[in-house]
Amino acid sequence: MGAPIPEDLRKSAIPKNTRQKYVGQSMAKWVVRGPGNWKNAMTLVAALVFWAQAAVPPPQEQLQANCAAPAYATDMLVCDDYDLRARDAEMGAMLTQLDATPVTGLPPLIEPQAEWFKRRSRCAFKENHRQCTADAYEERTILLRTLLEPDGAEAPRYRCAASWLPEGAEARILRKRALVIWSKGKRIGVAMQRFEHSDWRPYALLEGTFEQPEVVGSGTSKMKCIGISH
DSSP states (O other): OOOOOOHHHHHTTSOTTSEEEEOSSOGGGEEEESTTOHHHHHHHHHHHHHHHHHHSOOOOOOSSOOSSSOOSHHHHHHHTOHHHHHHHHHHHHHHHHHTTSOOOOOTTTSOOHHHHHHHHHGGGGSSSHHHHHHHHHHHHHHHHHHHHSOOOTTSOEEEEEOTTSOTTOEEEEETTTEEEEEETTEEEEEEEOOOTTOSOOOSSEEEEOSSSEEEEOTTSOEEEEEEEOO
């Protein structure tokens, strides 16, 4: 026999002339049988679904791993891995420093931290979960470190152009891996080369050569740069 029908439901929601079967312990699994009672059954199911959705609050926005109460598979991976947890802590420290640093990024060139975190969490669906996660942190720490570094006046300079880019924008390659884009004295973007053998893709992708670098932003056409003298 099935589990007994809860007292409150027996008295109110289910008609007396209906035969019921309660499957498992979930209220959403009532199976209602009996002629003429489909409307009642559907009304009950709709009400239970609405109640269940209203009872679950939306997830709070995260910027880094929450090791006190990990809710994502990638958080669990990071919190149980010494190296990844150290990278997450380093990233958090740099985010704190950036609160006092003026950065006006263009959406195609600098990914908001909350959006990066969501992409990082989706590494759980990739073939190599850990490698994807490690490369996600590598990209983010390079970006944040680049935004915090001095301007790199001695680095090679480029004049860049694209329909969506402010006129007169310039760029410099730092650390032989990241192309930093400036406009009117502010850093508006950082592009990086693709990671080899990885499912992770930099948000702003650096392609081409060091002589004529090209940048593919998120959902934009290519930005082309030409080297200029100091």
